[in-house]
Amino acid sequence: MRRVPIVMRPLGGMGNRMFQYMFSHVLARRIPGGYVCNAHLPEWSIARLRPPLLWRYRALRVEGYHRYDLDAIAAAFSEKRARSILFKGFAQRLGYYDRAEVSRFFDGRAVEAPTYGDExxxxxxxxxxxxxxxxxxxxxxxxxxxxxxxxxxxxxxxxxxxxxxxxxxxxxxxxxxxxxxxxxxxxxxxxxxxxxxxxxxxxxxxxxxxxxxxxxxxxxxxxxxxxxxxxxxxxxxxxxxxxxxxxxxxxxxxxxxxxxxxxxxxxxxxxxxxxxxxxxxxxx
Structure with a gap:
């Protein structure tokens, strides 16, 4: 199976970059062979995987703010019209995400932080x-x-x-x-x-x-x-x-x-x- 790089263009602060990483994984799940590149989340010790040298060849640009047609994006690959993705956006819509999966991406249990209880x-x-x-x-x-x-x-x-x-x-x-x-x-x-x-x-x-x-x-x-x-x-x-x-x-x-x-x-x-x-x- 051909691997398909999902190249994230990091934008903004930590929260925005977390959403971008989350949506890049949504895209990777929809596209056979998809994997996430160029994530920039040093706060979470997520490695910044460099995309392959020729990733821009027939790259599908997924750009905008929050709304994306996932079926149309997936069709571009099933119909062999694209070989990679450049994602530049924010994708802040609940329907894209599963809370349990996102929790696994950002496991902060080892972080030292205060706990404020019921009072x-x-x-x-x-x-x-x-x-x-x-x-x-x-x-x-x-x-x-x-x-x-x-x-x-x-x-x-x-x-x-x-x-x-x-x-x-x-x-x-x-x-x-x-x-x-x-x-x-x-x-x-x-x-x-x-x-x-x-x-x-x-x-x-x-x-x-x-x-x-x-x-x-x-x-x-x-x-x-x-x-x-x-x-x-x-x-x-x-x-x-x-x-x-x-x-x-x-x-x-x-x-x-x-x-x-x-x-x-x-x-x-x-x-x-x-x-x-x-x-x-x-x-x-």
Whole structure:
């Protein structure tokens, strides 16, 4: 059997590259002889296998963002119209993936990371790289949202992630929650495993946080329906897990994130509306 290299073009941070690796394996499963090349995930000690010298000959370019026609891709090989794949995209849609298989790809049991049990609410914070409003679909969370979840859960809050940067959001976060715990500054992998091992989680808007929560052993996961997670804003992304009893969905009326003075004032002044919703309500 001829081997078919699936050449991944790594893009973005750790979460995006994990999704790219996952989808490259989806392609490899659909194509006889398929195998993944050029993965860049040093965080997980995944070897970066170089593609063969002439892999570009009759390469099928699988590019875009999230939606792909797997049957059409497979047909290009069964009909002998292609001999390799260049994958350049993100593929953040639940229907492509099996959680048990993905867990095997990213086995973090040997990683040293703290474990926060039932008495804690572990809150992932995405801040530093999105606070300037450069990506309208990646937004931080308003403090009133955290306040409500902490109060309703009755658990001690632990903030994890981009909480140690010297910016206005992080300073205000510490002022708003003086009694909260803040996990020590750590590597992305340690933060990932900290989330993965927590009993109760609050996700941030982003692929890193979503994957850590989805792969976690958590009993409850609070997921903000905003930015890339909101199907009304990004119908090409599908990351709202149906039938997973761990999830609590919260619709936030943020819209496009611009980081304007007015929007920041609304974030800090508790003027952003939010409410818990059922998945069927989001679909409607």
């Amino acid at each position: 804690f609410l572990v809150i992932h914070v995405r801040a530093g790289d999105i606070l300037d409003g450069s990506h309208r679909n990646y937004c931080p969370m308003p403090f009133a949202f955290y306040d409500t979840l902490i109060r309703d859960s009755g658990r001690k809050p632990v903030f994890v992630g981009q909480v140690h940067d010297d910016n206005d959001y992080c300073r205000r976060l510490r002022q708003r929650f003086p009694d909260a715990a803040f996990a020590p500054k750590a590597s992305p992998l340690t933060d990932f495993e900290t989330l993965r091992r927590a009993s109760h989680l609050v996700a941030s808007v982003g692929s890193f946080s979503w994957l850590a929560c989805w792969l976690s052993s958590a009993r409850t996961i609070h997921m903000p329906v905003a930015g890339i997670f909101d199907p009304a804003i990004r119908p090409d992304v599908d990351l709202l897990p149906p039938g997973d009893a761990r999830y609590r969905f919260h619709q936030l009326d943020i819209g496009d994130w611009t980081a304007s003075a007015e929007q920041l004032a609304a974030f800090y002044g508790d003027a952003i509306a939010f409410r818990q919703v059922e998945l069927r309500q989001i679909a409607q």
